[in-house]
Amino acid sequence: MALAAAFGLTACSDSPEAESTTSDFSATPIAIVIHGGAGTITRESMSAEGEAQFNAALELALDIGYEILEEGGSSTDAVIAAIQSMEDNPLFNAGKGAVYTYEGGHELDASIMHGGTRNAGAVAGVGRVKSPIELARSVMENSRHVMLSGVGAEQFAREQGLTMVHNSYFNTEHRFEQLQNAIRNLQSNSENNDARVIAATEHTNPMFNMGTVGAVALDIEGNLVAGTSTGGMTAKQYGRVGDSPIIGAGTWADNASCAVSATGHGEYFIRYHVAADICNRVKYLGETITEAGEQVIHETLLPAGGTGGVIILDAAGNVSMPFNTEGMYRGYKTSKAGKEIAIYRE
Ligand code: ASP
Secondary structure: OHHHHHOOOHHHHOOHHHHHOOOOOOOOOOEEEEEEEEEOOOOOOOOHHHHHHHHHHHHHHHHHHHHHHHOOOOHHHHHHHHHHHHHOOOOOOOOOOOOOEOOOOOOEEEEEEEOOOOOEEEEEEEOOEOOHHHHHHHHHHHOOOOEEEHHHHHHHHHHOOOOEOOHHHHOOHHHHHHHHHHHHHHHHHOOOOOHHHHOOOOOOOHHHOOOOEEEEEEOOOOOEEEEEEEOOOOOEOOOOOOOOOOEOOOEEEOOOOEEEEEEEOHHHHHHOOHHHHHHHHHHHHOOOHHHHHHHHHHHHHHHHOOOEEEEEEEOOOOEEOOEOOOEEEEEEEEOOOEEEEEEEOO
């Protein structure tokens, strides 16, 4: 039951007992949960090779993050390491492999939040920093600010000695093809044939929005940390920023409730303040993370037209991963419940 609930299966995920059944194996649980994006990911549309590649990439990220926690490392280090392994993998829409903007470049967003200190760092619209999540961490730890954007964020990255790259470093053939398809799609759907005008609103085709990565972790000190990194949405217009770098929308952590990283149609996640809303339901209404996640993802977001999902972790090491799309690349590794990786709804 706990496993099914964690994997977002509606029949089980609203069962609070599902969470408590795995609660008492360890007095000081450690855990990491990751996602690699949500969308129309079906068994039928996935090749055996593709499935194996995604499973391997998710497993690697989980193992890297968990090893840090197991050795007594911090949840911040675990989240950063897990996300960086996915940023470096062209399969995901983050770092290398980020989607293209309408103009044919890459503008990346990332954020991180510490649930103990409530400190946070975020970057938006950066195109020359190899690891946007590392830059978000530097903003959190080494600046007076929470969010930096564009050229200013890149200047800060240089000052911090982070690895800088040319924007073309993020290029990949499959994302370029996706851009061409998106532009064709936008043009054929446009009454006035002005694709630039409708590019910002035509996000419902899931082809446009898969592969954002995120991680939430709980360390031996009981600290929850959440992080998210993305290239945003294919064919996004000039300067568009999604939910991933918005603290409270795409990323949230509070030791008193939970840690959340989101993936999906960012405009909705911003308007519904999804990540913080889930944790606030836990905090103020006393809901379990499973109840809160189900409510927000299925009962609030979906009727409004918002598609996507979240990973949620609480301070007891309970995991929930609800989504309202056909699939979400996801997995967890915890001291209480072991390791699981999944892609499809069932
Ligand atoms: N949430 C991201 C954004 O809107 C996209 C995604 O998660 O696929 O930029």
